[in-house]
Amino acid sequence: MTVIDRDHIEHGVNHEKPFSDVLLISQIKEGNKSAVTYFVNSYRQRIFSVVYNITYNAEDATEITQDVLIKALDSICSFKQNSSIFTWLYRIAVNMAISAVRKKKRKSTLSLNELEEAGFSPKDEQEISIPSGGDRKVFLSELQKNLNDSLQKLSNEHRVVFVLFEIEGLSHDEISQIVGVSVGTVRSRLHYAKQELRKYLHEYL
Amino acid sequence: MNYNEQSKNSNQEICDASNNDAIISSLFKLKAETEVPSESFWKDFDKKLEFKLQQHQEAKQRNIFTIFKSLYERIFDCKKYFVHGLSGLACCGFLMFACSERFLSHQEISTADLNLVEYNETFAMHEIDSAQVWKDTTLRFNTSNSSKYNCTYNDLCLSKGTSRNSEFLF
Numbered sequence: 337m338t339v340i341d342r343d344h345i346e347h348g349v350n351h352e353k354p355f356s357d358v359l360l361i362s363q364i365k366e367g368n369k370s371a372v373t374y375f376v377n378s379y380r381q382r383i384f385s386v387v388y389n390i391t392y393n394a395e396d397a398t399e400i401t402q403d404v405l406i407k408a409l410d411s412i413c414s415f416k417q418n419s420s421i422f423t424w425l426y427r428i429a430v431n432m433a434i435s436a437v438r439k440k441k442r443k444s445t446l447s448l449n450e451l452e453e454a455g456f457s458p459k460d461e462q463e464i465s466i467p468s469g470g471d472r473k474v475f476l477s478e479l480q481k482n483l484n485d486s487l488q489k490l491s492n493e494h495r496v497v498f499v500l501f502e503i504e505g506l507s508h509d510e511i512s513q514i515v516g517v518s519v520g521t522v523r524s525r526l527h528y529a530k531q532e533l534r535k536y537l538h539e540y541l
Numbered sequence: 542m543n544y545n546e547q548s549k550n551s552n553q554e555i556c557d558a559s560n561n562d563a564i565i566s567s568l569f570k571l572k573a574e575t576e577v578p579s580e581s582f583w584k585d586f587d588k589k590l591e592f593k594l595q596q597h598q599e600a601k602q603r604n605i606f607t608i609f610k611s612l613y614e615r616i617f618d619c620k621k622y623f624v625h626g627l628s629g630l631a632c633c634g635f636l637m638f639a640c641s642e643r644f645l646s647h648q649e650i651s652t653a654d655l656n657l658v659e660y661n662e663t664f665a666m667h668e669i670d671s672a673q674v675w676k677d678t679t680l681r682f683n684t685s686n687s688s689k690y691n692c693t694y695n696d697l698c699l700s701k702g703t704s705r706n707s708e709f710l711f
Contacts, residue, residue, distance in 0.1 A: 376590065384578065402590045406597050476575050483572045502569045534561050540568060541559045 339450035357421050383429045389499040404429045426514045486536035494529035
């Protein structure tokens with residue numbers, strides 16, 4: 337049985353998945369190494385992205401993403417399949433990231449240079465017009481810093497909902513399942529997050 | 542300001558807010574696109590993850606064996622005093638204890654069979670049904686010891702203030 341990968345649908349390319357969720361779980365339980373590798377490769381990027389945007393620290397995000405994957409592999413036997421693996425993983429990732437932020441209660445800023453040193457590479461596609469040449473790097477660096485700083489000014493609840501909706505592109509319903517609040521609360525948190533961000537990012541508006 | 546002006550202003554504010562939200566969305570999309578980890582980042586990530594996974598498995602294994610060993614010793618001590626020839630009971634008791642204390646999951650319990658009689662620094666791992674273990678435990682005790690102690694296994698548990706918990710064994 338093959339299932340179309342959600343990632344690939346979103347990017348307009350249809351690739352067939354070698355494992356459905358059910359098959360993937362049963363193969364991991366049986367200790368199939370390629371299933372484990374497939375699992376890690378399929379979800380690490382998305383988990384990292386959400387964790388990074390909550391913690392705003394590349395090093396912490398790397399550690400937490402690894403811990404999320406280990407925890408998920410460890411407890412996959414108890415995964416009841418009431419939701420998709422994807423929702424379940426997001427839930428673990430959000431909880432672990434929030435708990436790390438609470439523990440640390442510190443902010444760490446990363447410049448574009450630091451991001452590149454940490455292994456981040458800018459892509460070329462952009463949806464809004466940005467300067468070219470040498471100015472581009474400066475613009476992106478400042479933009480990233482300002483956006484990340486603004487995100488960190490939001491409460492954990494507002495930040496999580498905003499990141500899942502705007503950056504991860506999840507629906508209100510999916511966010512409601514991940515965060516464990518009603519769709520109405522998701523909408524309300526999103527509204528307040530945007531309202532606050534408009535204040536912090538007025539120079540771009 | 543009359544109603545029409547108020548309404549016009551309010552519509553303008555809504556329109557501005559909506560435009561601003563669209564710009565904010567684009568900015569964050571751009572941020573997400575420019576913060577994509579490189580191939581070398583993931584290579585390093587996978588290497589560290591593999592190491593962490595291995596460490597995690599080893600620690601888990603070590604933890605289980607340490608618990609098994611220390612509990613075995615406690616079982617053995619108690620056994621000497623009042624449960625003659627009840628290695629099977631002690632074994633089952635341990636499993637029930639482990640289960641009730643939740644330091645081993647049902648899944649782990651079900652794959653761990655301690656053969657305490659042939660204990661030899663290592664533990665034989667066989668499939669075991671924990672519900673069956675409890676039944677066997679009660680049955681074995683009741684068959685071989687009821688007359689000796691003039692009570693049942695459950696009585697013993699209750700006399701120690703525990704039920705379906707083999708704490709008295711330890």
